[in-house]
Each structure stands twice: as C-alpha cells, then as structure tokens.
Amino acid sequence: MPELPQKKVGIVACSGEEIAEGTVTRLAALKVLEELRPQDTVTICLPLFLAGGEGERAFARFYPTIAIDGCDLRCAARATEAFSGKPAASIVVTDIIAEKGFNPPQGLRRLNEAGQQAVQETADRTAALVDELLDKKWSRRNGGFRNGDFIEQAPRPQTATCTVVQACACGSGIPVQIVDIAGHEATIIALPAIFEQFRVAGKGPSAETTAAILEQVKIYNTLNTEDEKAYRDMLSREYSTFWGAEEQVV
Amino acid sequence: MDDTTKVIIIPCSGIGKTYGTVSREAAYEVIDVICPQTSTLVPLSKLVLGDEEAKTAIAENRVITIDGCALACATKMVEESGGSVNHQFAVLDAYRRHRQMKPRGISELNEGGLQLAHALATEIAAAVDELQGEENA
Secondary structure, three states: OOOOOOOOEEEEEOOOOOOHHHHHHHHHHHHHHHHHOOOOEEEOOOOHHHHOOHHHHOHHHHOOEEEEEOOOOOHHHHHHHHHOOOOOEEEEHHHHHHHHOOOOOOOOOOOOHHHHHHHHHHHHHHHHHHHHHHOOOEEOOOOEEOOOOOOOOOOOOOOOOOOOOOOOOOOOOOOEEEEEEOOEEEEEEOHHHHHHHHHHOOOOOOHHHHHHHHHHHHHHOOOOHHHHHHHHHHHHHHHHHHHHHHHHHO | OOHHHOEEEEEOOOOOOHHHHHHHHHHHHHHHHHOOOOEEEOOHHHHHHOOHHHHHHHHHOOEEEEEOOOOOHHHHHHHHOOOOOOEEEEHHHHHHHOOOOOOOOOOOOOHHHHHHHHHHHHHHHHHHHHHHHHHHO
C-alpha cells in the first residue's frame, strides 16, 4: 500500500493590504509556515479560489484549514467557505488585539511594535491550532472531521473544462486530473499523486493495482457505487497510459 | 481629491513567494510616497469576497493591477468583479527588464527586491499620471 500524502493544515490569510491588521495576518501566517510549523502547514493565496482551478478550490476540503483575518469582515474565512470548504478554525486579529489589550498596530509596510506583538500572538495561536487539528481525524472525501465535530460537509468540486493538471502558485495546491468516465468529464482529486505513488512502489498495471488505486481514489473523491465499473475502466486505462509514459522516460 | 477620482491600485495578495511581496511593496510606494493624492489601494481579498464597496470602486475608477505570477489573480479578479483593467503590470516582466535586481525574501525583501519594487513603482506612477491626465482631459 503506497503512503498517502502527509496530512497538513492549510493556512489562508486575508492579507488585507489596506489595513495594518492585514499585514499582521500575512506575517503571522508566514511565521507559522516558515518557522513554527514548516513541516505541517501549507498555504494558498485567497484569490486562487476563483482565479485558479479545481486543485485550488479543493484546498479547504483536502486540508483542514485555518483562516486568519485582519478584521471582522472575515474575508478569508467567508471566501474560503464560499469557494472551497468551511475552514476548520478561524482567527481574527482585531479580536486578539482587543483580548490581549495590545495597542492598535500601525504601518502597512513596516509594522510598529504593537503590530509585531500582534504577529507573534497570532502566530502562536495559529501554531497551537495546527497541533490541535493534526490530532483530529480529517476526511478528505467530505472536507470535515470524521467525528462530525464542528465542520459541515463541503460542496463537491465543480467540473472543470480544462484538462491540465494544476497546482497552486504557492506550490501547495491539490493535484487533480480531468478524465473521461463513460463519456463524461470528471475531475479526480489527487489522482496524479496516487498514480505516482503506485509507480514508485513498482505496481504495474493490473486488475489488482486498479482495485487498489480505486480504493485510494475513494478516499479523496465521492463516488457513486453504481459508477464503480466506469471508474475502474477509467483508472485501468489512465494508469496504463501513465505507466507507459513513465517507462518511456526511464 | 476625493477617493472616487483616484486611480485604484490592486496588488497581488500572494504570501508564498517573493514576487507577491514585490507587488505589494511597489503598490505601497505608489499610494504612500509617489502618488498619494491620485492613487489608492483596494485589497484583493475584498474582491474575492464580492464586497460591494470594492466592486463599485473598481467599476467607477481607473484600475491598475500588479500581478505576482502568471496566474494573474489581480487582473482576473478585477475582470470577474465587473471592472476593467487600464494597466496591467507583472512583477516577472519588471524583473526581466531589470535583471540586476534579483528579489529575495518574503517577509523582508532584500536590497534587490526593494530596488525592483521601486523601479516598478516608478513605472506604475507614470501610468497613474497618464490615467489622471486622460481623466482630466
């Protein structure tokens, strides 16, 4: 059985460029991503939920995601929920500032000392949430916790018209593949990564491999039971092509 | 000058790469230092959320976008939000024009990044002046 992609926590910062609190979100997110929890976190630019592809829109379903907002407009949390999936947790910088009694942050380009305090506190709280989320069981198929905690089921991704395998500009998007299933186009989340892991494991095309791949596909995608044969046929065909292409390269 | 007659600057909001930081730094230099009277900034996050005030601002004013990568989120979001882009700048294009200014760093830009942001800001400011000239003509 190939090892699945490591579970990580997604961080989406509002990055609001017109207020200092937006700069706090950006720097706090970076502190978590680069210093505090570099092995356990990934990020995505908020606009990519709309400007990107299926891989980007699957982000909050694939990763339990923490939205970090600068103000109570909560652009990051609300847009993430609207276009990707409900964030697993949400942080608002102005709430933290009020709670801790910090002075208002100032400086869009260079934060003052109060802003730096807010960055540290926001980053620390985000890192603690990352640890908490990593301890919970996350369903990538449903985009929610398996015990049904406080996450509702996220919508299924929409079918894309593009056939390009996409990854987000931050290098952390979800790989997807557009395939033909019984004459219908469908987007299969994580299929390129699954194929790659089977290839690395030396599993050549066979009925047994197709069945194992199908089980992996079910983890990340919602399949109707009656479609299983069509999915099996598609996976057999696509993996043979993938395997053959890789063999030629080698 | 009223905000409604200012040129709207919309930088990329990327936080994962140095080019996003360059786009923001250039935007801030334009609105804070070079053209504070004639330009203002609208954050991309508000357009993503569909904020009415932000959508009205881009619909009623001249718009300049600064994209950090080829996905061109800033430009796409303006177009999807009902606005039109009068000038589109891309950090990568600016870097191609100024190869000696290699940007590094995300939280803090290196000297090359600051120089590139300044060069880009100067080009954007010229575009702001041009658009303001058209507006006043």
